[in-house]
Amino acid sequence: MVTAFDAFGGESVNPALEVVNLLPNELLAHRIVKVVLPTVFQKSRTVLMEAVRRENPDVLLSVGQAGGVSAIRVERVAINIDDARMPDNEGQEPIDCVIEENGAPAYFSNLPIKRMVSDLEARGIPAQVSNSAGTFVCNHVMYQGLFLADQEFPEMLAGFVHLPYLPKQVVSRPTLPSMSKELMVEALMQLLVTIIENTGQKDVILSGGSLF
Numbered sequence: 001m002v003t004a005f006d007a008f009g010g011e012s013v014n015p016a017l018e019v020v021n022l023l024p025n026e027l028l029a030h031r032i033v034k035v036v037l038p039t040v041f042q043k044s045r046t047v048l049m050e051a052v053r054r055e056n057p058d059v060l061l062s063v064g065q066a067g068g069v070s071a072i073r074v075e076r077v078a079i080n081i082d083d084a085r086m087p088d089n090e091g092q093e094p095i096d097c098v099i100e101e102n103g104a105p106a107y108f109s110n111l112p113i114k115r116m117v118s119d120l121e122a123r124g125i126p127a128q129v130s131n132s133a134g135t136f137v138c139n140h141v142m143y144q145g146l147f148l149a150d151q152e153f154p155e156m157l158a159g160f161v162h163l164p165y166l167p168k169q170v171v172s173r174p175t176l177p178s179m180s181k182e183l184m185v186e187a188l189m190q191l192l193v194t195i196i197e198n199t200g201q202k203d204v205i206l207s208g209g210s211l212f
Contacts, residue, residue: 001033001057002192003048005064005137008039008089015166016063019184027189028196033057039089039137041082045144052148052156059157059195060145061111063188064138066162067169070177071126072187073162074113075133076208078143079106083135099143107146109159111195112203119194125187126179129208133160157199161191 004020007013020034035051037044052060066073080103082094113129120127133139142160149156164179 001035001051001055001060002188003035003037003051003060003062003141005037005039005044006089008137009067009086011065011067011169013166013169014065015163015169015181015184016065018166018181019163019188020063022181022185023188023192027192030058030196032192037062037141041088041092041094041137041140043090044137044141048141048144049148052145052153056153057156058199059111060149061158061192061195062138062141062145062160064141064160064162065165066138067165068176069162069164070179071128071164072120072179072184073128073130074111074116074191075109075130075142075160075162076113077106077108077131078133078139078146078160079135080104080143081135082140086136088137099140100147103143103147104150107143107150109142109146110149110157111159112198112201113159114203114206114208115198116191116194117208118204118206119190120187123186123190125183125190127187129210130162131210133162138162157195161188
């Protein structure tokens with residue numbers, strides 16, 4: 001299952017949704033189920049949980065936009081807090097709100113995140129491990145996915161990937177980085193292949209640390 005958000009924050013498009021819509025319906029004999037999530041705190045939780053419980057996927061990969069980054073960011077961890085610096089698409093702006101009262105303070109992705117980054121770099125695609133998914137709806141959804149894996153679907157792999165802006169989003173903001181839709185589709189396809197081919201294996205030991 002691959003999820004993507006609708007546009008938010010005044011943008012007319014969301015690169016995550018545009019890229020996910022271009023994925024095939026099957027890859028390496030695995031069916032790909034695509035789910036559109038609203039960029040709304042509790043509503044995204046409801047849609048995600050209903051989809052996971054309906055489909056019982058082997059893998060849940062959620063995809064979002066991280067405007068201003070220049071690389072594909074594979075997220076390591078989601079934290080149990082909503083702390084919005086801007087309203088979601090329904091005007092909600094929670095501050096210091098716990099996502100799940102019975103959840104852990106944080107959940108780490110159980111995807112092979114180091115291998116995912118390494119395989120993208122081998123294809124010449126800028127990529128990095130990210131140690132913060134923020135505290136907006138992206139982190140909210142990543143946390144909910146891992147909460148589901150912890151509580152209900154122990155065999156499910158789950159994680160989150162952030163994509164840069166599309167070129168058309170930075171026409172009036174030329175100092176901001178972007179990445180072509182074609183390259184991001186290639187990247188997401190490779191990430192899915194890496195996940196499928198490395199299921200049941202330990203991740204590679206490579207540095208993914210950051211000074212900030």
